[in-house]
Amino acid sequence: MEFPRFTFNPKEGIDNPALVITDDPEPDCSLVPTMCHLKRLPGQNFGFHLLKDQSNPGFEVRDVETCSPAMRGGLQDGDRLLEVNEEYVDNMDFMRVVRKIQSCTLHVFLLVLRRSDYEQAVSADMDMQALAKASKGDYWSRPRLCHISRNVSHGLGMSVFSLQGQKGCYFVSTVADGPAEEAGVRSGDRLIWINGVMVSCLTLSFLSRTVKKSRDSVTVLVIDSESERCYARRKIPILPMLAECYRLPYSTKIMHLLKGEDGYGFLLRQEKLAVTQCTVHVLREVDVGSPAEESGMEDGDLLLAVNGEPVESMEHDDIVKAIRRSGHKVTLTTIPLAGGQFYRELGIPPLLFHDQWTFQDDRWQTDPHITKNQSETPRLNGDGCPTYPRLYVQDEEALKTNQQL
Numbered sequence: 001m002e003f004p005r006f007t008f009n010p011k012e013g014i015d016n017p018a019l020v021i022t023d024d025p026e027p028d029c030s031l032v033p034t035m036c037h038l039k040r041l042p043g044q045n046f047g048f049h050l051l052k053d054q055s056n057p058g059f060e061v062r063d064v065e066t067c068s069p070a071m072r073g074g075l076q077d078g079d080r081l082l083e084v085n086e087e088y089v090d091n092m093d094f095m096r097v098v099r100k101i102q103s104c105t106l107h108v109f110l111l112v113l114r115r116s117d118y119e120q121a122v123s124a125d126m127d128m129q130a131l132a133k134a135s136k137g138d139y140w141s142r143p144r145l146c147h148i149s150r151n152v153s154h155g156l157g158m159s160v161f162s163l164q165g166q167k168g169c170y171f172v173s174t175v176a177d178g179p180a181e182e183a184g185v186r187s188g189d190r191l192i193w194i195n196g197v198m199v200s201c202l203t204l205s206f207l208s209r210t211v212k213k214s215r216d217s218v219t220v221l222v223i224d225s226e227s228e229r230c231y232a233r234r235k236i237p238i239l240p241m242l243a244e245c246y247r248l249p250y251s252t253k254i255m256h257l258l259k260g261e262d263g264y265g266f267l268l269r270q271e272k273l274a275v276t277q278c279t280v281h282v283l284r285e286v287d288v289g290s291p292a293e294e295s296g297m298e299d300g301d302l303l304l305a306v307n308g309e310p311v312e313s314m315e316h317d318d319i320v321k322a323i324r325r326s327g328h329k330v331t332l333t334t335i336p337l338a339g340g341q342f343y344r345e346l347g348i349p350p351l352l353f354h355d356q357w358t359f360q361d362d363r364w365q366t367d368p369h370i371t372k373n374q375s376e377t378p379r380l381n382g383d384g385c386p387t388y389p390r391l392y393v394q395d396e397e398a399l400k401t402n403q404q405l
Contacts (some may be wrong), residue, residue, distance in 0.1 A: 031117045031126070033082055033135045035236060036110045038073035043313065044109065046070050046101070046405045050081065052094040057122065058082075059090070059097060061112065078115030084130045085109050086142050086242045090128050097404045100159060102310050107241060111135070137233065139226035143192065145243035145353070146183040149217045154178040156218060158185055160207045168200040170207060172222060184246030185220065190228050192238050193221035195345040207340070219248075219346060240346075245353045250339025252304060252350060255295035259328045260355035265290020266297055268323075270316040273341065280340060281311060281319060283332075297332075302340040304351055305333035312349070 025327045038046050046386050047068020051060045061079040064070045081097070082090050085108065101108055111132055115120065121131060133140075148156050157178020162170050170191040174181045181187075191207075195218055211218065221240055223231070231238050257264050265287035273281055281303040286292050305311055306322045307330060314322075323330050335343075335350050340393060343350040 005124060020074075028286065031113065031121055033111050033113050033132055034074060034079075035234060036070075036074040036079075036112060037236070038069045038075065038108050040069040040106055042106070044069065048075055048102070048405055050094075050098060050348075050403050050405055052402075054102060057090075058118065059094065062360065075108075075110065076114065079112035080118040081110060081112055082116065082128060083109075083111035086111075088129050088132060094403075098405070099308050099351075101405050103349055104241060105349050106351075107239065109236065109242060135234075137230040140230040141224065141227045142182045143221055143223040143227070143238050143240075143243040144189075144246055145219065145221050145240050146180070147187050147217060147219045147245040147248050148180050148183045148185065149247075150214065151179050156180055156211055156214065157182075158211065160191060160204065160211055162204050163285065168202075170199050170204065172220075185222055186224065189222035189224055191220060191222055193240060195219055196348075217254075240348055248353055250335055250342055250350075252333055252335045252339075253296060253301075255292075255297060255332045255334065257291045257295050257330050257332065259330075260291050262287070262290070264292050264323075264330070266292040268303065268316070268320065273344075278344060281314075281316065282337070284336065295332070298336070300337045301334040302337055302350075303332060303334055307331050308333070310349075310351060 019061065040046055045068070047065035048061055048070040051062045053060070059081040061070075061075055061081060062077055064075050064077050075082050082088065082091075084097060084100045084102070087100070089100065101110075113131075121128065148158070150156050156171050157175040158180035160170050160172055172180070172185055172189050172191050174185055174187045193199060194207065194210060219237070221243060223238055228238065236242075266283050267285040269282050269284050270279060270280050283292075283297055283301045283303055284299055286297050286299050303311060303319070306319060307326060309322065311319050311322070333351070340350055342391040343401075
């Protein structure tokens with residue numbers, strides 16, 4: 001007896017229920033997050049508010065100002081924030097997300113879902129992190145910012161080369177188990193940036209001399225070829241703020257101070273660096289046995305933040321007022337002077353890659369006994385006039401937090 005040969009017709013499909021294959025639902029391709037690149041001028045705000053309401057999931061963008069960096073970057077009222085600088089934040093503490101945005105200087109990349117798309121994704125019980133990842137491509141990974149320290153045996157353990165016909169396009173070759181490889185660099189990586197300079201405008205001979213003649217270390221930004229293509233497809237520039245960090249020196253320090261009978265026991269001074277002439281806020285004259293010394297403060301440390309609020313662009317008097325408004329306890333974020341100089345030479349804010357804020361670090365700002373708006377700190381808008389970011393705290397059952405950025 002002969003049986004007819006089976007031929008699968010994709011238009012007709014398979015009509016046998018036993019052969020129906022079920023799998024985990026994949027993210028809806030119609031729901032595509034939007035990448036917004038916000039660029040502001042020194043002293044200017046990004047021009048939007050970030051809202052967290054416990055009655056709704058996620059972080060909502062509100063009050064996008066007309067002609068602001070936020071509006072020009074494509075941000076819209078009602079957008080829901082998924083990522084900051086390619087890092088998923090939807091499950092983070094609110095103030096930690098605020099600090100991540102505040103620590104950016106002139107650029108920040110925000111991945112958002114439009115309001116209607118977000119509501120549709122929530123109703124479908126979709127995985128927001130998977131949705132964000134799907135928008136990047138299958139072979140995407142973040143660029144790597146690597147600090148390479150020279151050793152006696154291999155030097156830096158890497159060399160730079162270019163491909164014929166690709167002007168301004170450089171790659172690295174590493175020594176197995178050498179300093180570069182141990183710092184996160186891989187053979188075949190595209191070299192984007194070295195010691196604060198984009199390499200596309202440099203010659204190969206200059207780059208080779210930089211690598212060979214560097215005394216102790218170099219800091220490079222690299223990315224693998226597949227990921228580079230993903231960034232090109234998304235039309236996103238590869239910048240240090242988007243990177244994962246490997247072996248960056250000079251970590252920040254967070255100190256919690258309780259005021260003693262004689263105060264905190266340190267002097268805050270505004271000084272100019274001898275080399276760059278940049279103005280910095282320096283902690284001096286730390287008293288022996290004082291709350292400052294007990295917290296780990298050292299003479300010459302640079303002050304980066306007060307109660308999590310960045311202070312590098314603030315005036316001396318405004319910082320003093322912010323500390324006094326804290327009452328009998330304050331949280332200071334600092335870095336050694338050498339660390340401040342290191343990041344300044346690279347053109348990177350010291351706070352950008354030292355995300356150490358936690359809810360515990362910020363809870364002094366939101367304790368019930370702290371009065372409403374006690375955390376006000378003046379900042380300058382684009383016109384040079386002071387604006388006031390406010391932290392509004394209601395009762396615990398209807399907690400609603402709003403922060404100007």
